[in-house]
Amino acid sequence: MKKIDTLEVITRLGSKSQIVLRKDIREALGLKPGSIVKIKKLDNRAEIKPVTKEEMITEVERIAKMIGKKWPKGKTSVDLIRQERD
Amino acid sequence: MRVVLDSTVLISIFSDKDKFHSDGMKIFSSIMDKKIKPIIPTLALPEICGAIRRNFNTRLAEIVENQLNTWITNEFLSIKELNLERMKLSTETAIGCNLKGADAVFVSLAKEFKAELVTFDREVTNKIKGKVKLLKF
Numbered sequence: 001m002k003k004i005d006t007l008e009v010i011t012r013l014g015s016k017s018q019i020v021l022r023k024d025i026r027e028a029l030g031l032k033p034g035s036i037v038k039i040k041k042l043d044n045r046a047e048i049k050p051v052t053k054e055e056m057i058t059e060v061e062r063i064a065k066m067i068g069k070k071w072p073k074g075k076t077s078v079d080l081i082r083q084e085r086d
Numbered sequence: 087m088r089v090v091l092d093s094t095v096l097i098s099i100f101s102d103k104d105k106f107h108s109d110g111m112k113i114f115s116s117i118m119d120k121k122i123k124p125i126i127p128t129l130a131l132p133e134i135c136g137a138i139r140r141n142f143n144t145r146l147a148e149i150v151e152n153q154l155n156t157w158i159t160n161e162f163l164s165i166k167e168l169n170l171e172r173m174k175l176s177t178e179t180a181i182g183c184n185l186k187g188a189d190a191v192f193v194s195l196a197k198e199f200k201a202e203l204v205t206f207d208r209e210v211t212n213k214i215k216g217k218v219k220l221l222k223f
């Protein structure tokens with residue numbers, strides 16, 4: 001990954017609202033086709049950030065903790081789905 | 087390797103208090119590493135989000151829906167529509183294996199794609215022994 005602290009590019013959205021990330025920005029962020037990025041809307045701008053496997057797992061574990069707090073005692077995922085199917 | 091993920095597996099990923107959570111996370115990690123290519127039927131999303139909504143609340147159901155849609159958009163999960171052909175296959179499977187309708191949808195998808203089925207549901211695994219491959223982990 002190239003060490004670039006700040007790099008600004010002005011670009012135009014494509015016909016289907018796609019944004020093409022210029023090569024130097026892709027390289028600076030270590031992105032390649034198939035890489036996953038997170039797009040966050042912040043007030044009047046958007047932030048694009050590379051996402052690693054570890055970050056995706058951390059996000060899932062965060063949700064799993066939230067749901068775990070309310071998880072009914074003694075029940076399993078099988079019980080929850082059986083409720084839907086029985 | 088192609089696998090069909092039952093909704094029990096996806097729900098287990100979303101609760102650290104579920105007894106299958108660590109197994110679910112092993113599967114999730116394999117998905118992220120692209121070691122397995124999971125397939126789910128369209129039925130899975132309403133089933134999972136409905137279960138979360140009915141047992142917890144709307145907000146958590148929407149958070150899970152957003153996660154699942156992110157995985158689908160980024161091709162970590164491949165979603166298959168229940169069309170007329172699949173309706174016939176699922177019906178045959180429901181009759182042939184004495185399964186409930188929704189169970190048969192997942193099992194027949196595994197048959198169609200020659201994929202291994204991942205489920206934590208013993209009721210299903212007992213009925214399909216020798217008919218569909220089951221992923222062991």
